[in-house]
Amino acid sequence: MIEWIQNFIRNYSNGMYFPHIQIKDIIEILIVTIIVYEIMLWIKNTKAWMLLRGMLMLGGFILLAWLFQMNTILYLAKESINVLAIAAIVVFQPELRRALEKLGEKNLFSNINPFDKNKENQRFSDETLDSIVRACYAMGSVCTGALIVVEQVIQLTEYEMTGIELDCKVSSQVLINIFEHNTPLHDGAVIIRGDRITSATCYLPLSDNMTISKDLGTRHRAALGMSEVCDALVIVVSEETGLVSVASGGRLLRAINAEELRSQLSQIQYRKTETKNKFSIRKGWHRS
């Protein structure tokens, strides 16, 4: 039987090319796999995903032009490809810079560790969720204005850099203290990543949405603006009315109660809910 198998293999593999694989080649394949995986994660987690989609659409359009031999379009595409590449680098400069920064600080293997389930699934703890809700309604009850950004998939490093860097565990006392009137950190927004406050006094982009109510000022506009450019959940406590609102995916839910805020936060607490949320977030991005 073994002889028959050996003959079979010999007959059929005759003339076929089998590369000589060494340990070095396997290591090389693994490294390339990890690099490609990291690039795909980066594309998925940043605005580079939009760039990729744009490039795919452009590629499809050029392919059609080539199929139908539209020479003018092909000529224009050929001439402008270098300019487009430079334009993409300029437009996505913050994302590219962040990706390179990440490369320096990141543990590449943490993302592909299948046993790291806790980290994989939970974005922030129940304690953090409770603290945020408690702080918002405590501040609302005494009309202290607040702006809190809860990061999701898209990293908010470029907005963190507009404020003062912190590294502090989230607690209702700390949040209340930060937004206390006439204290150095009360102006602008706080950014929360996981269970930590990473930055305070951050400047957020203002929305240019024309339909937003005229009685809402820049704090609410900043919350909406931020939710239009990324997937973060932004909580606003109004200094005028004490009401709590939430902006996400370019939509502002005004005057919500503690239970509604809790439910909004718990929807993003676990990473597995991302696919479901992304649909509504993307709808918001398109609208904005």
Ligand SMILES: Nc1ncnc2c1ncn2[C@@H]1O[C@H](COP(=O)(O)OP(=O)(O)OP(=O)(O)O)[C@@H](O)[C@H]1O
């Ligand atoms: N672009 C911004 N990024 C971060 N924070 C901002 C931004 N613009 C305004 N703010 C914050 O909002 C405060 C001003 O709020 P303003 O009264 O204009 O807004 P509002 O929407 O009417 O809110 P409120 O109901 O609390 O008065 C500023 O002191 C600052 O803390």
